[in-house]
Amino acid sequence: MIEVESISFRYHKEWVLQNVSFQVGKGEFVGLIGPNGSGKTTLLKILYRLLSPQQGEIFFEHVPLKRMSRTDIAKKIAVVAQEAYPLFPFRVIEIVLMGRSPYLGHLVFERERDLEIARKAMEWTEILPIFERPIDELSGGERKRVFIARALAQESEVVLLDEPTANLDIHHQIEFLDLILALNRERGLTIVMASHDLNIASEFCDRLILLHQGRIYKTGIPEEVITEENIKTVYGCGVWVDKNPISGMPRINLLKKGVRKSGTLERD
Amino acid sequence: MKIVTLKRVTLISIFLSLLLVAVILFSITVGSVKVGPARSITILLQSILGLKGGGTETERAIILSLRFPRALLAGLVGAGLSVSGVIFQALLKNPLADPYILGVSSGAAVGAIVAILMGLSTLSFGLPLASFIGSLLTIAVVFYFGRQDGKIHPNTLLLAGVIIGSFLSALIMFFISISQKEELHTIIFWLMGDFSFSNYQAIRIIFPYILLSFLFLYSRARQLNLILSGEENALQLGVNVENLRLISYLFASMITAASVSVCGLIGFVGLIVPHSVRLIFGPDHRLLIPSSALVGASFLIASDTFARTLLAPVELPVGVITAAFGGPFFIYLLRMRKVVKTI
Numbered sequence: 354m355i356e357v358e359s360i361s362f363r364y365h366k367e368w369v370l371q372n373v374s375f376q377v378g379k380g381e382f383v384g385l386i387g388p389n390g391s392g393k394t395t396l397l398k399i400l401y402r403l404l405s406p407q408q409g410e411i412f413f414e415h416v417p418l419k420r421m422s423r424t425d426i427a428k429k430i431a432v433v434a435q436e437a438y439p440l441f442p443f444r445v446i447e448i449v450l451m452g453r454s455p456y457l458g459h460l461v462f463e464r465e466r467d468l469e470i471a472r473k474a475m476e477w478t479e480i481l482p483i484f485e486r487p488i489d490e491l492s493g494g495e496r497k498r499v500f501i502a503r504a505l506a507q508e509s510e511v512v513l514l515d516e517p518t519a520n521l522d523i524h525h526q527i528e529f530l531d532l533i534l535a536l537n538r539e540r541g542l543t544i545v546m547a548s549h550d551l552n553i554a555s556e557f558c559d560r561l562i563l564l565h566q567g568r569i570y571k572t573g574i575p576e577e578v579i580t581e582e583n584i585k586t587v588y589g590c591g592v593w594v595d596k597n598p599i600s601g602m603p604r605i606n607l608l609k610k611g612v613r614k615s616g617t618l619e620r621d
Numbered sequence: 622m623k624i625v626t627l628k629r630v631t632l633i634s635i636f637l638s639l640l641l642v643a644v645i646l647f648s649i650t651v652g653s654v655k656v657g658p659a660r661s662i663t664i665l666l667q668s669i670l671g672l673k674g675g676g677t678e679t680e681r682a683i684i685l686s687l688r689f690p691r692a693l694l695a696g697l698v699g700a701g702l703s704v705s706g707v708i709f710q711a712l713l714k715n716p717l718a719d720p721y722i723l724g725v726s727s728g729a730a731v732g733a734i735v736a737i738l739m740g741l742s743t744l745s746f747g748l749p750l751a752s753f754i755g756s757l758l759t760i761a762v763v764f765y766f767g768r769q770d771g772k773i774h775p776n777t778l779l780l781a782g783v784i785i786g787s788f789l790s791a792l793i794m795f796f797i798s799i800s801q802k803e804e805l806h807t808i809i810f811w812l813m814g815d816f817s818f819s820n821y822q823a824i825r826i827i828f829p830y831i832l833l834s835f836l837f838l839y840s841r842a843r844q845l846n847l848i849l850s851g852e853e854n855a856l857q858l859g860v861n862v863e864n865l866r867l868i869s870y871l872f873a874s875m876i877t878a879a880s881v882s883v884c885g886l887i888g889f890v891g892l893i894v895p896h897s898v899r900l901i902f903g904p905d906h907r908l909l910i911p912s913s914a915l916v917g918a919s920f921l922i923a924s925d926t927f928a929r930t931l932l933a934p935v936e937l938p939v940g941v942i943t944a945a946f947g948g949p950f951f952i953y954l955l956r957m958r959k960v961v962k963t964i
Contacts, residue, residue, distance in 0.1 A: 423856065424859035427858050430857075443850055446624055447625075451846070451847055451854075452858070454844075455859040459840060461839070462907065468624075
């Protein structure tokens with residue numbers, strides 16, 4: 354569905370991404386991981402053409418992304434960005450209706466159909482009871498739901514998520530991730546999620562892409578990517594990786610100074 | 622669901638239009654020459670319907686050639702400045718933005734003053750034309766310097782506007798300091814806003830500019846909401862942000878240029894009307910643009926009516942009235958801490 358072919362990008366002099374290539378298949382749930390400054394957010398921004406790479410090309414269903422109009426991209430790709438709530442206190446329903454924008458062309462007002470789609474999206478994300486509240490009065494978890502509802506109203510095929518669980522407590526993290534998973538499994542949407550939380554990425558994603566200094570260091574299923582060696586090289590710190598006894602997925606354990614020895618790990 | 626629909630916008634617009642009509646009727650019935658309310662309205666209606674009769678020759682002249690065009694022009698300018706203020710506040714995301722923020726007004730002023738000093742103000746058309754040219758030149762210069770790598774950046778544009786405005790203010794000061802006494806009076810009145818030269822000709826000239834800009838901005842009202850909700854947001858939703866921003870700036874500047882060219886610099890309208898209307902009707906531009914236009918029109922007609930009747934037969938510059946009412950009202954809004962929150 355998405356093919357990224359050896360793209361390189363720089364804001365100024367230094368390359369932020371170098372020769373990055375990967376593919377995302379239809380219906381996949383892909384995690385984008387890597388330390389601060391490894392290029393995750395930049396890569397996401399390139400995927401919806403907020404930024405354009407200086408080298409390489411991106412194809413969406415075999416069509417070069419740069420040949421697609423803004424509206425066409427918006428019909429295919431929805432984005433839930435970091436801190437993605439407007440400064441302006443629009444209300445929930447107004448934000449969700451904005452998701453219909455790519456379909457409205459030069460129409461100034463939404464049609465009955467758009468209202469219906471927005472209503473269903475809010476129903477599915479369980480925010481119908483708060484549809485008239487201003488966005489700035491909502492909790493972090495509710496706000497994320499509003500943007501998922503907007504993505505649904507957008508009827509896109511891909512949802513890009515940038516650090517969606519940052520600033521959420523664990524209750525809201527789980528609630529939100531379950532929603533994303535349902536989006537992926539029940540509605541067949543392709544998900545690309547950049548995340549700092551390696552355990553969440555390991556637990557929820559089908560496949561992980563590990564970025565290191567602007568290049569892809571490793572890509573594969575979580576078992577192949579989340580290893581002590583990979584984490585040591587990319588993040589520069591020792592961790593202990595074991596298996597989550599219930600899900601069987603790799604699990605990262607942070608250890609404090611006395612318990613770990615620099616470089617290799619030695620358990621007491 | 623309570624959202625902005627065509628029906629809601631229409632209903633509110635009709636209501637505000639009725640208010641506007643009431644204000645216009647009020648304004649043509651008061652003045653230094655007493656013509657009774659019923660009589661004034663009869664004269665106006667008969668003239669609109671193409672009928673003769675009603676009132677003396679003088680009364681008809683006062684209503685039809687002085688008060689009515691003056692009210693219409695004040696209404697047009699009030700609507701223009703308010704809509705332009707709405708757009709500048711949204712695009713610059715700055716609650717203190719007003720139609721004059723990019724220096725368009727200073728350019729208009731230089732044009733007008735040059736016309737006055739050259740004696741062109743006695744021609745029916747010299748002054749507005751000169752000031753319109755002055756503001757268009759300023760727009761061109763500000764946009765030229767407001768670009769960076771071929772793109773408009775709000776902050777660069779704002780800085781270019783402010784700096785060029787300051788430079789033009791220096792020119793204004795210079796011209797004022799070398800002008801004669803009688804010219805000085807005309808200049809000062811123009812700088813504070815003055816409708817005493819109103820005629821149908823001025824209305825005919827600026828109406829197309831304001832209407833065209835208004836229609837364009839309204840056709841993009843939904844996209845402007847998206848820009849207001851965050852530029853990246855708008856982009857994600859398929860809006861060509863750069864183009865829309867550039868064109869909206871140009872149209873809003875055009876409205877400002879057309880408005881100030883016929884009546885001078887009237888302050889506060891473009892600042893307080895958008896804020897007040899936002900407090901009542903919310904931030905959605907599909908409702909905000911038409912309601913600001915109608916409220917702005919009513920507000921400026923009312924202010925101008927006060928300006929010419931308060932110390933009659935002496936006329937005050939209308940800018941004195943808008944600032945005298947607008948200033949305290951704005952402070953009140955600021956104290957309520959509502960203004961900043963709405964943008």
